Amino acid sequence: MNSRNELLRIIDTELALPLAPEHLDVEFDRLEGWDSVHMVRLISAVERATGRQVDVSAALESRNLAEFLTLAAALGETA
C-alpha cells in the first residue's frame, strides 16, 4: 500500500468517497465529506487490503491522507 492511486481506489470503493489526487494533501477539517468515522473505516479497509496492521493511534492523529499514506506505506517496507 504505497501508491496514491491505490489509496484513492480504496477510498472510492470502501468509503464511497470519490476523491482526486490533490485531495490527499488537504487537511481533514477542510476536506469536504470527510468525518472522523472515515478514518476508522479506512484503517480497517487498508488492513484488509494489505493483511497488515496500521498504527491506529498514529493514523487517527494524521492530519491528511498524505500523512496516512506515509504510515500505510511503512507497512509495505517491512514486508
Add this chain to the structure above:
Amino acid sequence: MTATGTERAAEPAAPVERLRALHRGGELARSFPAATDLLRRIPIAELDTVARLFGGLDADEVAEHHPATPAVRVDVCANGTAAELIPLLGAHLARSGMSMRAHSAPYTRDHTRVPWSEPPAEDEGPRLRLLLLDAHAVVEELAVPWDVAAVETALGDLLGRIEALAAAQRAAAGSTLVLNTLPLPARLVDQLVDIGSRTRLGIAWREFNTGLLRIAEAEPGTVAVDTAPILAETGPLYDDRLACYARVHLGTEFLSGYAREVAATVRALSGRARKALALDLDGTLWGGVLGEDGPEGIEVAGGSRGVAYQEFQRVLAQLGAQGVLLTVCSRNETEPVERALSDHPEMALRREDFVALAANRRPKPDNVAEIARLLGLGRDAFVFVDDTATEAGAMRDLLPEVGVVHVAGDPALHPRRLLEEAWFRTLETTEEDRTRRERYRGEARREELRQASGSTVDYLRHLGVEVELLRPAPEAVARLAQLTQRTNQFNLTTERLGADEVRDRLAAPDHWVVAVRSRDRFGEHGVVGAVFARREEDRLTVDNMLLSCRVFDRGIETACLRALLVEAREQGCTEVVGRYRPSPRNGRFAALYTDHGFTERNPGGTADGGAGTRVFAHRLTAAQGCGPDALPDHPDHIRLLSPSRG
C-alpha cells in the same frame, strides 16, 4: 466439430459493481428499486461491503422518484461510536425495499432525557428508536479495583434506567423502542481471576439481559434484539485498537447483524413478512434427481448427505407449523412427486405439509405466480428456494417481488441460507397462523396446477440459451460415458457405454459422436447431452441421444436434431433413422422423433435393436414421388454455435 463463434453475451456486472456505479453517478435514489434488487443479489452476510453507499441516501429524493417507497424513521442513540450503524441500517432497509430517515441522538446517562427526533405529525411510516448499548455502559460505572458486587450494582442501575425509558415509551405512540441485550466482552470477564467471581459475573450479566428481555416482553411499544445469536455468528465483538482509540466498542460485523435484526423488526412492524415458501425438490429438499434416480435413489436421510436434507426438511416443517405455507415448485412430474412425498419412509415433510404442489414443465416464475393466485396471496408473500443458479436467477429477473434463496453447494448450509434472511419475522403468531395450512389445502387447487405445461417464449428468451455442438475432445470421454450411465429420462435407448466404448466410437470413421454443451445467462452447464450415430452408406442411424434433466424444456433437443438432420443432408445422407427403446423412466420422450418430423417404421412391430425398440425415419431427399420430410424449426431463443461438422 469446432466452435465457429465463441463470443458470448457480455456477463452482467456483479451487483456490488453495479451498485457502486449507481452511487458514483448519483443515481441511487432515482434507481431505488434497481438498488433494492441488486442488494438482494448480495448475500446478506456480505452487505457491509456496500453499506457505505447507503449512508447518505436521501429518503426525500427516493420519495420524489418513487412515492410508494415506505420510509422508515430511525433514531439511533448509542453509548459508543456507532457511526457505521446508520449506513448498515440504510443498506439492510433498502434490501427490504424501504428508505430511511436516520437521526443520531446524543447519548445521555439518564435515558429518559435522550433527545429523540419529533417527526411531523403527517409522517405515518414506521418509527424506531434504537438505544444501542454496549458493555461500556456498565464498565464506565466501575472504579478500579472493582468486584462482582460493583458490576451487579451498575447493572441494576442500568436496568432501572432502561425500565424508565421503556415506561416513557408508552407515551410515544407510533414509535417502537428497540433495546438490545448486552454482549459480555471477554475483556471484562477475563479481568477476574477466581472462578467463583467469574461465575457470579456470568449470572449477574445474564440476569440483567433476562430483565431487559422481560421489559420488552411486557411493554407493547418496546422490542429487544437478542445479541447472543448475532455473537454466535460473527467474529470478535470489536477491534481492541479501534475500541481504545476511537471508542468503537461494536465492530462492523456485529453491527451488520444488529442492523439485519432491526430491518426484520421493521418488516414485522409494517406487515411485510413473507408468508409462503415455494420449494424446489431435487437438490433442495433431497439429494439426487427423482426422475433419474427414482424414489429409492434420492438422498433423504441415507446416503452421505441425507442427514443434511433431513435437517433442512425439519427446519421447513418447523416454519410450516408456525403458519408459513409450504408449496412445491419442481420440474419433476406430479405423480412421482406425490408418491415420494407420501410413501418415502424417510421424509420429514409429507404431502399434507404442502398446500400446493406445482410439479410440471412450466417455467418456475409462472408456477409461483399461479400458486400465489390460487392461494390468494401476493407474489411478494413468497420466498422461492432452489439449488440451481438458472432457476434462482430467472426468478429474480422475472418475478423480482419474490424473495429468492439460492441454496448452492453443500445441503448442510441450506438451513442457514434460508433462515439468515429472517423472511418470516412477525410480531407474534396467532392460532390462525398455525391453522392456516388447513384452510389452504384442497385437492381442487392441486388439480388446477397440474394442467399447464411447457415453457413460454419470454422465459426462454430471457434465459439466453446457447448450445454448442462439438466433436468431443479426448478429455470429454469420461463425461460422455457418465451421461450414458447416469441419465435415465432423456436417454432414448438406455444404452450404457463405458469410456472405452465411447473412445472406440470416437475413433471409428463411420461413427458420429456429438457432445452438446450449453450455457445461459446464469452460467455454464458444460456437456449436458450427446448424440451417438453411425453412418451406413446413405443412412445415418442415431443409436442414442441423451440430455441431462438440468436443461429440459428449453428446446435444446430440437436444436440438436435439426442441426443433425442438416448436417446429415450436407454429408450426402438420404435418410436419418432414430431409435427409441422404452424404459421405466424415459416415457416422457417416447414421441420425440415423431414430434420432429420423423415417421415410425412398422408401428407395433419389432425392428432392429431388439424387442420393444421403435424405429423412426426422416427422409432427407425426395423419393417415390414424395418430397423430403420437413425439418423441425430451429428454436429462435437458442443461439447455436458451430452448427457445422468440422
